[in-house]
Amino acid sequence: MNFPFYIARRYLFSKKSHNAINIISMVSVCGVVVATTALVCAMSVLNGFVTLVASMFSNFDPVLKIMPVQGKVFDPTTSSMQEVRKLPGVVYFSEVLQDNALVSYRDRQSVATIKGVDDNYRNLTCIDSIMIDGEFQLYDEVVNYATVGAGLAMRLGVRANFSDPLEIYVPKRDEKVNMSNPASSFNLEYAFIRGVYVTNQQIYDEDFMLLPLSLVRTLLHYDKEVTAIELGLTPDADVSAVKKQIKSILGDEYFVKDRYEQQDASYKMMQGEKWVIFLILCFILGLALFNVVGSLAMLMIEKKNDVRTLRNMGADDRLIRRIFLFEGWMISGFGALIGIVIGVILCLLQQELGLIKLGEASGSFVINAYPVRVELSDILTVFVTVVSIGFLAAWYPVHYLGKRLLLN
Numbered sequence: 015m016n017f018p019f020y021i022a023r024r025y026l027f028s029k030k031s032h033n034a035i036n037i038i039s040m041v042s043v044c045g046v047v048v049a050t051t052a053l054v055c056a057m058s059v060l061n062g063f064v065t066l067v068a069s070m071f072s073n074f075d076p077v078l079k080i081m082p083v084q085g086k087v088f089d090p091t092t093s094s095m096q097e098v099r100k101l102p103g104v105v106y107f108s109e110v111l112q113d114n115a116l117v118s119y120r121d122r123q124s125v126a127t128i129k130g131v132d133d134n135y136r137n138l139t140c141i142d143s144i145m146i147d148g149e150f151q152l153y154d155e156v157v158n159y160a161t162v163g164a165g166l167a168m169r170l171g172v173r174a175n176f177s178d179p180l181e182i183y184v185p186k187r188d189e190k191v192n193m194s195n196p197a198s199s200f201n202l203e204y205a206f207i208r209g210v211y212v213t214n215q216q217i218y219d220e221d222f223m224l225l226p227l228s229l230v231r232t233l234l235h236y237d238k239e240v241t242a243i244e245l246g247l248t249p250d251a252d253v254s255a256v257k258k259q260i261k262s263i264l265g266d267e268y269f270v271k272d273r274y275e276q277q278d279a280s281y282k283m284m285q286g287e288k289w290v291i292f293l294i295l296c297f298i299l300g301l302a303l304f305n306v307v308g309s310l311a312m313l314m315i316e317k318k319n320d321v322r323t324l325r326n327m328g329a330d331d332r333l334i335r336r337i338f339l340f341e342g343w344m345i346s347g348f349g350a351l352i353g354i355v356i357g358v359i360l361c362l363l364q365q366e367l368g369l370i371k372l373g374e375a376s377g378s379f380v381i382n383a384y385p386v387r388v389e390l391s392d393i394l395t396v397f398v399t400v401v402s403i404g405f406l407a408a409w410y411p412v413h414y415l416g417k418r419l420l421l422n
Contacts, residue, residue, distance in 0.1 A: 038309045039345065045302030046349025047356065050400050053295050054357025057392045060288040062365075062385030067215075067280065068273060073140040074218050075276050076108070076244035078257060081269045087111070087239035088268075095243065097263050103256040106246030108134035111230045111239070116183040116200075117223065119170040126166055127221045128182065130230025138246040141211065141224075148174025148209035152226040159208035165220035167210045179204040182225075184233045201233050296399060303407035306342050310411040339408055346404020350397050358393070361386045 080098070082088045089095075090109050099107045111130040116123060133152065136142065141150050141161075151159050160180055167173065172180070183200045190199075205225055212219055231237070247256055253272055260270045274281050363369055368383030 038305065038312060042303075042305035042309045042345050043349045043352075045305050046299070046346055046400065046404070047353040049295065049299035049302045050350050050353025050396060051357040051360070053292065053299070053396045053399070054354055054388075054393065055360055056291050056295060057288060057396070058357070058361040058386045058388045059384050060284065060291065061387040061389055061392065064281065064284050064288075065387050066381065066385045067277075067284065070213055070215055073144045073213050074215070074222075075273050076138045077247050077253060077273065078245040078260070079269075079271045079276055080243040080245070080260065080264070081241070081271065083267055083269060087236065087241055089238065090240050090243055091238060094263055098243075098245075098260050101256065101259055103247045103251035103259075104245055105248050106134045106137050106244075108132055108138050108244045108246070109227060109240045110135075110242045110244055111227055111234065111236065112241045113184065113230070113234055115223075115233070117166075117170065118181040118183065119172050119176075120178065122170050124166060124169045125221075126162075126223045128184075128223050128225050128230055128233070130225050130227040132227045134246070135224070135244070138244050144211045144213055145209050146212050148207070150211070150224070151208045152224075153229075158203075158205045158226050158229045160205040161209040161211060161224040162207065163219040163222050164210055164212040165216070166223060167207075172207050172210075174207055174209050176207050179206045182233060186235065188235060201235070203229055203233050205229065296403065299400060300403055300407075303346060303403055306345050306404065306407040307411045309345065310338055310342050310408060335413065338411075342408020342411070343401070343404060346401055346407065350400035350404070353400070354393055354397060357396075358388055361388050 098104065109132055113128060115126055115128045117126045117128075131152070135152075136150060145161075146164065147167075148161075150161050153159055157179070160182075162170070162172070170180070182203050182205060186199055186201055231239075245256075245260075247253065257270050257272060264270070269275075271278075364384060365386045365388075371383050372381070
């Protein structure tokens with residue numbers, strides 16, 4: 015066994031001549047344990063919120079989405095697009111045409127984002143699971159149908175299966191506005207309300223309306239152009255690998271975005287919050303590890319006679335420093351391991367039992383308890399961070415205080 019490590023282990027667990035040193039050592043370990051547990055729990059809860067938001071967006075967003083780098087629309091019938099359609103992992107290939115429009119129902123009006131989709135859209139998303147009124151249907155033999163977000167439906171004062179249709183106005187893109195008769199500068203189409211959905215995401219609930227792709231093409235005067243291609247993959251497909259294949263086929267003229275990239279601003283904000291909280295807790299951890307400085311200083315004072323004996327036996331200054339350096343590392347190392355174990359146990363209990371609720375008004379939220387998801391990468395990051403800060407906390411008293419307390 016490494017001699018400095020052996021002596022340091024004996025110093026850590028053996029009884030000291032002064033009880034205060036035992037107490038300070040235990041306080042040092044407990045401080046590291048509490049700070050480490052807080053790091054694990056905080057990062058796991060934030061991971062849980064990211065997963066929760068991702069599940070909400072998955073009700074509306076496809077697994078992969080192809081968009082043009084330049085321009086608004088593109089031709090989905092090119093040979094490269096057909097090659098993408100035939101990729102092994104791609105099971106659904108859905109054309110989408112999206113733009114803004116003025117929607118009117120009786121005496122109410124609102125600007126909305128109309129999204130023209132085809133029959134594959136139901137298979138791409140979980141739209142059926144978020145319907146709160148009516149059902150998702152695009153058309154039948156006679157009429158076209160609209161599926162609207164809950165916020166938009168409230169502004170228009172509509173519900174599913176109302177007898178009057180929505181009036182949808184879009185400016186004619188290939189004509190100038192006729193100032194003497196502005197109404198003639200708009201294309202007008204009708205759609206009956208078939209369903210109302212809620213995603214609990216403001217961007218979709220307040221503004222979006224799903225319509226048949228053919229209707230939107232008629233409104234916008236397009237023949238076959240689309241604003242995006244939405245893809246559904248087989249359950250066992252590797253999203254990153256398929257995305258890389260598509261990029262190699264399409265080149266730099268198109269964006270290929272997964273669900274996280276489609277909501278880039280939201281996820282970046284949540285990741286930013288996660289690492290800001292991580293840095294704040296690291297600062298608290300650094301304060302807790304100041305106890306290590308005091309613990310090591312008092313231990314050096316107590317073990318002066320032992321150090322003198324070791325020096326008489328041939329130990330040099332470097333070996334003596336390593337003994338107390340290992341002592342400081344063991345305090346932070348054991349504290350980190352115990353804190354990680356406690357943190358993981360608490361997170362698993364919260365995940366299974368939902369012990370901590372979201373307050374008295376938890377019933378008004380999407381979930382009742384704090385969501386939790388433990389990630390191995392976060393555990394490793396926490397452990398490395400605690401050990402690194404612990405190393406710095408031990409290095410100072412050993413190399414500076416040790417000159418006066420041990421080597422004189």
